[in-house]
Amino acid sequence: MSVRELVVLGTASQVPTRHRNHNGYLLRWDGHGILFDPGEGTQRQMLRAGVAAHDLNRICITHFHGDHSLGLAGVIQRINLDQVPHQVTAHYPASGQRFFERLRYATAYRETVELTEAPVAADGPLAVTGTFTLDARRLSHPVESYGYRLTEPDGRRILPERLAAHGIAGPDVGRLQREGVLNGVTLEDVSEVRRGQRFAFVMDTRLCDGVHALAEGADMLVIESTFLDEDVQLAVDHGHLTAGQAAAVARDAGVRHLVLTHFSQRYADPEEFERQARAAGFEGELSIAQDLMRVPVPKR
Numbered sequence: 001m002s003v004r005e006l007v008v009l010g011t012a013s014q015v016p017t018r019h020r021n022h023n024g025y026l027l028r029w030d031g032h033g034i035l036f037d038p039g040e041g042t043q044r045q046m047l048r049a050g051v052a053a054h055d056l057n058r059i060c061i062t063h064f065h066g067d068h069s070l071g072l073a074g075v076i077q078r079i080n081l082d083q084v085p086h087q088v089t090a091h092y093p094a095s096g097q098r099f100f101e102r103l104r105y106a107t108a109y110r111e112t113v114e115l116t117e118a119p120v121a122a123d124g125p126l127a128v129t130g131t132f133t134l135d136a137r138r139l140s141h142p143v144e145s146y147g148y149r150l151t152e153p154d155g156r157r158i159l160p161e162r163l164a165a166h167g168i169a170g171p172d173v174g175r176l177q178r179e180g181v182l183n184g185v186t187l188e189d190v191s192e193v194r195r196g197q198r199f200a201f202v203m204d205t206r207l208c209d210g211v212h213a214l215a216e217g218a219d220m221l222v223i224e225s226t227f228l229d230e231d232v233q234l235a236v237d238h239g240h241l242t243a244g245q246a247a248a249v250a251r252d253a254g255v256r257h258l259v260l261t262h263f264s265q266r267y268a269d270p271e272e273f274e275r276q277a278r279a280a281g282f283e284g285e286l287s288i289a290q291d292l293m294r295v296p297v298p299k300r
Helices: 042-049 072-081 094-104 160-165 171-179 209-215 229-238 243-253 271-279
Strands: 004-010 024-029 032-036 058-060 088-093 115-120 124-128 133-138 146-151 155-158 191-194 198-202 220-224 257-261 285-288 294-296
Touching: 004 042, 004 257, 024 042, 024 198, 042 072, 072 094, 088 094, 094 115, 115 124, 133 209, 146 209, 155 171, 198 209, 209 220, 209 243, 220 243, 229 243, 243 257, 243 271, 257 271, 271 285
Parallel strands: 032 058, 058 088, 088 115, 198 220, 220 257, 257 285
Antiparallel strands: 004 024, 004 294, 024 032, 124 133, 133 146, 146 198, 155 191
């Protein structure tokens, strides 16, 4: 059975708090696991969330600030300790190659796993699999930063009334789906396009073209909202978004499920992020991320 869900491992910006770990997000996608921005403590959060090293196929780093990458050393060593039997690919800004190497070889350990380094140097596709295409887009932050987007290929949705009109039933339905045509009836005659699911991950950034491109039409958008709207100048100065800005992006992009995260420790009431997101006009499903939360990707 395929599972598509976000497992939230940490939600704090800059420093962890008593209730929030540094960043960390695992996307489960049909047996493929993508770990985004493993901050300090991610390995322990994986244990608490029931996530194993064997669940990881890719690691995507948006940028090399510590709250988004200090956990990388431990995660890589755990992958090797557990002797993960499949290749693991790491994507990260090419300008941070020296940081990646320092984290990868931060201490002595025995390498047992094929870890493929795939640095990101420009906007565009990074990988194409049978179930998704992974793309990156440049963001606006004091250090080079990229957001990521998964896009599932479009499929076909069978329409029972059209099958009945053509007298197709039982095993013939499967045959038509496999072969594309049956007794002159094509698959297009009895189905409609089902748009593939889209997932976007946007961390530390000001508003920029990359943010809007990543969010466009996303079924789920995981996006930073470090500041509340009254601190918008702080957000601009430090290369971040407010709750209202993030929600407005989601509203204009037609996002179905918005996940706000990466909260500054200065705010004690997480419900204020929800209030400001709604005030910005976002009417879709909304989650204020909490550590160890699981959020299903909306079905199509």
